[in-house]
Amino acid sequence: MKKIPIKYKLLLLFSFSFIGMLILAERTFSLSQENIRNATTIFENSQSTQHLQENYIEPTNALREMSLSLVMSPNEDYRKNIEADIIDRRTRLEENFAKLDPQTYSAWKAYSNSVQKTCGYLEARFEEAAFVHVTSIERENYTALLNRLKSLQHDAIMQTKHNFSDIQTGARALKYELVVLVLLLSALVFVAGYLLSSHIVSSILKLQEGLKEFFGYLQTKTTQPKPIELHSRDELEDMAKLLNQSISKASATITQDTLFIEDAISVVNDLKLGKLSSRLHSTAQAQELRLLKDVINAMIDNLESKINEKILKRTEQEKLLIQQSKLASMGEMIGNIAHQWRQPLGELSALLINLQVKHEFHDLDEGYLLESIQRCMKINAFMSGTISDFQNFFKPSKEKEVFEISEACERAIAILQASLRYHGIEFSFDISEKMEVLGYPNEFAQALLNILSNAKDVLSEREISNPFIRLYLKKGYKYILIVIEDNGGGIAKEHMERIFEPYFTTKYAKQGTGIGLYMTKMIIENNMGGIITVKNTESGALFTIKLPSVPEAESMPYM
Structure with a gap:
């Protein structure tokens, strides 16, 4: 048997299997035909039950509902x-x-006559008699008819059950027959297959063991695999010889490629640590790995160059943005100081003029002079305090801290309050309870001031009648909402997607730098872990700032 080619051995085995499959197919087909006949019988019984339901029970119920509706109908x-x-x-x-059958037909006639009698009462305008009849005699006849129909339906169901029981009995007999046949054929095929395949399987197992040892070497890279010893005098022996040659060559290649991969892993780990100076130096046997080496080294060179270029460019941009933001904040500060000082300067000028007049008319006494000096000192102290407030406002917070959100809002409002009054803008600030967040209070106040200043500028430039700005706070389970709303007409649709971009502004070049809202977004989202959004309302724009409240914010790592 060893000199027989494997294909003839397998052909003999498949012949036994094919004959067995033909026998099983014939018996399975017979069983399927029997099941089809049995299923047809059950289907016919089910149709009978459905026929009673659709053509007798449901129409009878409908007739009963019509009779009741006739008695209860409101008009002729x-x-x-x-x-x-x-x-x-x-x-x-x-x-x-x-x-x-006659019995069912008799029950129907009784009920049909009852319905006809109810109609007769109504034609004679005996509504009360019709109501009594439909709820007594007609209902009894309806119940009797319905019970008779249900009895017929029950008989059909029982017949179906009986037929199904017969089908089950026949199916079990056929199943046992099929099981016995399958067992006999399986035993025959198994014995033939075992005798024919034992030799093939033993050779395959030897090949499997050799390949398993080789694949184990591929995973562990420790013990060199042994040559596969097989003397089956067929195709499997030739395969074993080819595998031995391939395994020997692959082992040598794998050893060198393994060293290359270890070097590549080391380079990747260096890249993860930011060491862009690391390069691949080992040489691999595989052409693909050699190509990979060149690609990786070129990629690292390119990446290092681009990263350095991006870092330099980003650093310059951030320096420029910070400088421009400082200059813009300084300009805003000077303008707001001017509004804050306008009234006290007027009062101070009036006091000096009054002193001059009294002096010229020799009406200046010591008491009035001292009182005027005290008032001038109070005005001077107020103006000096304004400068201190502005200095503290624009001083950056060094570390994150828990702060009361309304206090930061009030500091921003105080900076802009005089300017709002000057432009006749109504401002309201609504807060219902104490709310605390974790972040940078001065930076948050600066971000809020940017939004308020933009709203003020829009209301002033567009000359809105009855202008207003509303600021209110809402506290949720995990977040705090700061909402700023105005009636300045809103933001143009084509500008909505770009208002938070750096250098984007709808003002004239001398009136805006385009970095206010960009810095606001950076402060809220990057520095405080919040979200800022904007949308248009019927009358203007609505900005919403969403910040984590203290319980959640305290669990966040510092940035």
């Missing part, structure tokens, strides 16, 4: 329509019940 026209439907329904049911 509606009653005539129902009577016509009842006549049509009775006619069709009369044809159907005539096909059933």
Whole structure:
């Protein structure tokens, strides 16, 4: 048998299997035909049950509902329509019940006559008699008819059950026959297959063991695999010789490629640590790995160059943005100081003029002079305090801290309050309870001031009648919302997606730098872990700042 080619050995085995499959197919086909016949019988019984339901029980229920509706109908026209439907329904049911057994037909006639009698009462305008009849005699006849129909339906169901029991009995007999046949054929095929394949399997197992040892070497890279010893004098022996040659060559290649991969892993780890100076130096046997080496080294060179270029460019941009933001904040600060000082300077000028007049008319006494000096000192102290407030406002916070959100809002409002009054802008600030967040209070106040200043500028430039800005806070379970709303007409649709971009502004070049809202977004989202959004309302724009409240914010790592 060793000199027989494997294909003939397998052909003999497949012949046994094919003959067995033909026998099983014939018996399975017979069983399927029997099941089809049995299923047809059950289907016919089910149709009988469905026929009773659709053509007798449901129409009878409908006729009963029509009879009740006829008695309860509110007007003559509606009653005539129902009577016509009842006549049509009775006619069709009369044809159907005539096909059933005499007992069922007799029950139908009794109920049909009851319905006709109810209609007769109504035609004679004996509504009360009709109501009594429909709820007594007609209901009894309806119940008797319905019970009779249910009895017929029950008989059909029981017949179906009996047929199904017969089908189960036959199916079990066929199943046992099929099981016995399968066992006999399986035993025959198994014995033939075992005798024919034992030699093939033993050779394959030797090949498998050799390959397993080789694949184990591929995973562990420790013990060199042994040559596969096989003397089956067939194709498997030739395969073993080819595998031995391939394994020997692959082992040498793998050893060198393994060193290359270890070097590549080391380079990748260096890249993860930011060491862009690391390069691949080992040489691999595989052409793909050699190409990979060149690609990786070129990629690292390119990456190092681009990263250095991006870092330099980003650093310059950030320096420029910070400088421009400082200059813009300084310009805003000077303008707001001017508004804050306008009234006290007027008062101070009035006091000096009054002192001059009294002095010229020799009406200046020491008491009035001292009182005027005290008032001038108070005005001077107020103006000096304004400068201190502005200095503290623009001083950056060094570390994150828990702060009360309304206090930061009030500091921003105080900076802009005089300017808002000057432009006649109504401002309201609504806060219902104490709310605390974790972040940078001065930076947050600066971000809020940018939004308020933009709203003020829009209301002033567009000359909005009855201008207003509303600021209110809302506290949720995990977040705090700061909402700023105005009636300045909103933001143009084509500008909505770009208002947070650096250098984007809708003002003239001398009026805006385009970095205010960009810095606001950076402060809220990058520095405080929040979200800022904007949308248009019917009258203007609505900015929403969402910040984590203290319980959640305290669990966040510092940035």
